[in-house]
Amino acid sequence: xxxxRSKTLFEEAKKYIPGGVNSPVRAFKSVGDTPRFIEKAKGSxxxxxxxxxxxxYVCSWGPMILGHAHPEVIKAIVEQAEKGTSYGAPTELExxxxxxxxxxxxxxxxxxxxxxxxxxxxxxxxxxxxYTKRDKIVKFEGCYHGHVDSLLVKAGSGLATxxxxxxxxxxxxxxxxxxxxxxxxxxxxxxxxxEFGNEVACIIMExxxxxAGLITPENNFLENVREITEENGIILIFDEVITGFRLxxxxxxxxxNITPDLxxxxxxIGGGLPVGAFGGKAEIMDYLAPEGPVYQxxxxxxxxxxxxxxxxxxxxxxxxxxxxxxxxxxxxxxxGIKSAxxxxxxxxxxCFKNVESLSCIFFTNTNVKDFSTATTSNTxxxxxxxxxxxxxxxxxxxxQFEVAFVSTAHTDKDIEKSIQAAEKAFSAIKNxx
Ligand code: KE4
Numbered sequence: 511x512x513x514x515r516s517k518t519l520f521e522e523a524k525k526y527i528p529g530g531v532n533s534p535v536r537a538f539k540s541v542g543d544t545p546r547f548i549e550k551a552k553g554s555x556x557x558x559x560x561x562x563x564x565x566x567y568v569c570s571w572g573p574m575i576l577g578h579a580h581p582e583v584i585k586a587i588v589e590q591a592e593k594g595t596s597y598g599a600p601t602e603l604e605x606x607x608x609x610x611x612x613x614x615x616x617x618x619x620x621x622x623x624x625x626x627x628x629x630x631x632x633x634x635x636x637x638x639x640x641y642t643k644r645d646k647i648v649k650f651e652g653c654y655h656g657h658v659d660s661l662l663v664k665a666g667s668g669l670a671t672x673x674x675x676x677x678x679x680x681x682x683x684x685x686x687x688x689x690x691x692x693x694x695x696x697x698x699x700x701x702x703x704x705e706f707g708n709e710v711a712c713i714i715m716e717x718x719x720x721x722a723g724l725i726t727p728e729n730n731f732l733e734n735v736r737e738i739t740e741e742n743g744i745i746l747i748f749d750e751v752i753t754g755f756r757l758x759x760x761x762x763x764x765x766x767n768i769t770p771d772l773x774x775x776x777x778x779i780g781g782g783l784p785v786g787a788f789g790g791k792a793e794i795m796d797y798l799a800p801e802g803p804v805y806q807x808x809x810x811x812x813x814x815x816x817x818x819x820x821x822x823x824x825x826x827x828x829x830x831x832x833x834x835x836x837x838x839x840x841x842x843x844x845x846g847i848k849s850a851x852x853x854x855x856x857x858x859x860x861c862f863k864n865v866e867s868l869s870c871i872f873f874t875n876t877n878v879k880d881f882s883t884a885t886t887s888n889t890x891x892x893x894x895x896x897x898x899x900x901x902x903x904x905x906x907x908x909x910q911f912e913v914a915f916v917s918t919a920h921t922d923k924d925i926e927k928s929i930q931a932a933e934k935a936f937s938a939i940k941n942x943x
Contacts, residue, residue, distance in 0.1 A: 511560075511562055511900075511901055512560045512561075512562070513544055513546065513558070513560050513562070514560060515547065515558075515559040515560045516544050516545065516546050516547045516558055516559055516560060517544050519547045519559060520544055520545060520547070530545070531545065535907075535908060535909055535912070536908075538908045540889060540893065540908065540909045540910070541892075541893040541896040541897060541908045541909065542893050542897070543893075543896070543897050543900065543908070545908070546558040546559075546562070546564070546900075546905070547559045549561075551566065551574075551578030551579060552577075552578055552579050553577040553578060553579070553917075553919035554566055554577050554578075554917055554919040554920040554921065554924050555578075555924075556578065556905060562903070563903060564900070564903050564904065564905035565903060565904050565905065565920070565924045565927060565928055566578070566905045567843075567904070567905060567906050567907070567914040567915055567916065567928075568905060568906070568907055568912075568914075568915065569915040569916075569917050570777075570782060571752075571777065571912075571915070572751075572752050572756065572777040572778060572915055573777040573778055573780060573781065573782045574782060574915075574917055575755070575756060575778050575823070575827065575836070575867070575915070575917050575918065576781075576823060576826055576827070576917060576918050576919065577917045577918060577919020577920075578782075578919070580781075580822075580823075580826070580919075582822055582826060583781050583782070583819055583822045583823055583826075586818040586819065586821070586822040587783070587815060587818060587819050589818075590603075590814055590815050590817075590818040591815060593814070594814065595813065595814065595815045596809075596810055596813040596814065596815065597813075597814065598809065600812075601812070601814050601817065603812075603814050603817035603818060603821065604623060604812040604817055606817070606821055607623070607779075607812075607817050607820050607821050607824075608620075608621050608623070610821060610824050610825070611775070611779065611787060611789065611824070612789070614755070614759050614760055614824065614828070615754075615760050615761060615763065615764075615773060615775075615789070616760050616763055616764050616769060617748075617763055617769045617770055617771070617773060617790050617791070618773070618789045618790060619789075619790065619791055619792035619795065620789055620790070620791075620792045620795035620796070621787050621788070621789030621795075622787065622788055622789060622795065622798060622806065622811075623785065623786070623787050623808075623811045623812040623817075624785075624786040624787060624788065624806075624808055624811050625784045625785065625786055625808055625810055625811060625816075626656065626776060626784060626785075626786045627655075627656045627749075627751035627774060627775075627776030627777065627786050628655075628656025628657055628658055628786070629656075629786050629808065630656075630751065630774035630775060630776055630786035630787055630788040631655040631656050631658055631661060631714065631747075631749055631751075631774045631788070632656070632658040632661075633788055633806045634712075634714070634747050634772045634773075634774050634788040635647055635658070635660060635661070635711075635712060635714065635747070636804060636805075636806065637772065637788075637794065637795070637797060637798060637804050637806070638711045638712035638745040638747060638771075638772065638794075639711040639712070640797055640802075640803065640804035641711075641745065641794050641797045641804070642711040642712070642743065642744075642745060644708075644709055644710060644711035645687050645709065645711065646687050646688070646689060646706055646709045646710045646711060647660060647661075647687060647688050647689070647710065647711055647712050647713070647714060648688075648689045648690075648691065648699070648702060648703075648710055648712070648713040648714070648744075649661060649663070649673075649688060649689075649690055649713070649714050649715065650690065650691060650692065650693040650715050650716075650719075650881075651664065651690050651691065651692050651693060651880065651881040651882070652693060652719055652721070652722035652725070652880065652881025652884060653693065653714075653715055653716045653719055653721065653722075653749070654716075654721030654722075655714055655716075655749050655751075655774075656751070657677075659679075659680045659684050660684050660685070660687065660688050661688065661714070662675060662676045662677045662680055663675060663676060663680070663684075663685045663688040663690060664676045664690055673685040673686065673687075673688035673689060673690050689702050689706065689710075692880045692881065692882065693715075693719055693725060693727075693731075693879075693880045693881065694725075694727065694728050694729070694731050694879050694880050695880065696729070696731060696734045696735070696738075699713075699734075699735065699738060700738065703738055703742055703744075707742040707744065708742070708743075710742065710744050711744070711745060712744060712745040712746070712747050712771075712772075713735060713738075713739055713744055713745075713746055713747065714747040714749055715735065715746075715747070715748065715749060716748075716749050716750075716752065716753070717732060717748050717749075717750065717753055717761075717762035717763065717766060717768070718752075718753055718757070718762055718865055718868070719881075720752040720753070720868060720912075720913045721752075721911065721912070722881050722884045722911050723863065723870040723872050723878065723884050723887070723910060723911050723912070723913065724863040724864075724865065724868055724869060724870035724913045725863070725878055725879065725880065725881075725884060726863065726865060727766070728879055732766050732768045733768065736768050736769070736770075739771075745771045745772060745794065746770045746771050746772075747770060747771065747772045747773065747774065748761075748762065748763055748768075748770040748772075748773040748774070749773075749774045750762055750763070750773050750774060750775055751774055751775060751776035751777055751786070752777065752868075752913075753765075754773070754774075754775040754776075754777070754778060754779065755775070755778040755779065755824065755827055756778060756836075756866065756867060756868065757865065757866050757868075758833055758866075759827060759828055759833060761773070761775075765866075770790065771790050771791055771794060772788060772789065772790035772791070772794060772795075773788065773789060773790055774786070774787070774788045775787045775788070775789075778823060778824075778827075779820045779823070779824065780816050780819055780820050780823075781816075781819030781820050781822060781823035782819060783815060783816040783819045783820070784810070784816060785816045785817075785819075785820050832918060833866075835918055836866060836867040836916065836917075836918060837866050837867065839867065839916045839917075839918070839920050839925065840864060840865075840866050840867035840868065840869060840916040841864060842922070842925050843869060843914070843916050843920070843925050843928065843929075844862065844863075844864035844869035845864075846925055846926075846928070846929035846932075847862075847869070847871065847928070847929060847932045848862045849929070850929050850930075850932035850933040850936055851871075851932070851936050853933055853936075854933060854936035854937045854940055855940065856936050856939075856940055856943050858875060859873070859874075859875050859943040860872065860873060860874070860875065860943075861874055861875065861876060861877060861878050863878070867915065867916040867917070868913045868914070868915065868916075869913065869914045869916075870912075870913045870914060871892075871895075872884060872887045872910070873887045873888040873889070873891045873892045873895070873910060873943070874886040874887040874888065884911065887910050888942075888943065889910045890942070891939055891942050891943055892909075892910035893910075894938070894939045894942060895935050895936070895939055896908060898931075898934065898935035898938045898939065899928075899931050899932065899935050902927075902930075902931030902934060902935065903927070903931070904927070904928045904931045904932075
């Protein structure tokens, strides 16, 4: 596979952009390969600058649930662009998208648009702290909520203690207000709440973890977290930046029938343009400026170009049968890859996860149920598998700790080709597992 142009561009990029990329995972560091510079995309396929074609299971990390360059979405964007891209003033389009989101998301009475998932979670946490007048927050180890100072925090020593920053540049004083506990460990959470419950403003969580690979709640974990937060006047924030409008038309909260107090969205609601959102109970949301005292703002929040992309995307997702199609395609892909592993005789060395159109293979024979079990994965073996699949024209996430996204645009032919590629890739790494 010729990738000279990507190599040249990557070297050029590194002169002007830290690491040559505008988001770290794109640098392919953990898979030991040259990042492919993408020229164009259509449906389930992307083409790099050397003309190589790939079946895309990254889908821009989730937004492209309808596939790339969906004709109706593009048409809506082009028509709006003719009328201008941003006014810095309210528009009917923001009202329209807000209404669609409130109608689709069971817990939503009000919503505020922002420009990224990070902005959504950062704002939701500030709102929770302002509303409850409490400082501490609780998160789960391995959950990623964007690059928010108070959320780039990992567990200190011991099971459930004050956080320590996962990145330089975050003062200890910030991190110490964040308590991190293991996902799926309700006893650890109960221990923290027993000790600090009346100081905790919110618990923020991915209802399904999708940033440590794919990890699902077990033993009524979500229900138990909801019960604990209700008993202690703690705001429950669902970070649905990945699960929102993907697991169902109402996200994970509809899929699991749990009602959080606030939820954060991103990715899909922008249809590929920069959009985030947070919302929930009006009683809490009305604490936001200019209605209430908690400040939050954004020059491009709700800009008309992003609004039309989001409106059209959500309208299409609401068409009857869409989520059933997504589920079937996701299942066919996940089960096909698993059968390819069985054929190659390596299935017993791997842990497979699939929920709707999300899936992941952990390169470990441990049943992954939290971040610590996820980190037993053989990341070298994943990297080799990734490179073998890329050679076969299948573009997976360049990290063991991400997920594969299937869109409505993935065809049976795409999935069949991906499964054949996996048979070759598993055979190539069999002796390294
Ligand atoms: P953004 O600020 O990247 O729009 O969203 C942050 C975020 C918040 N919450 C969840 C659950 C997320 O998954 C994300 C971002 N997801 C990663 C992919 N795992 C984005 C990819 C990247 O960082 O380049």
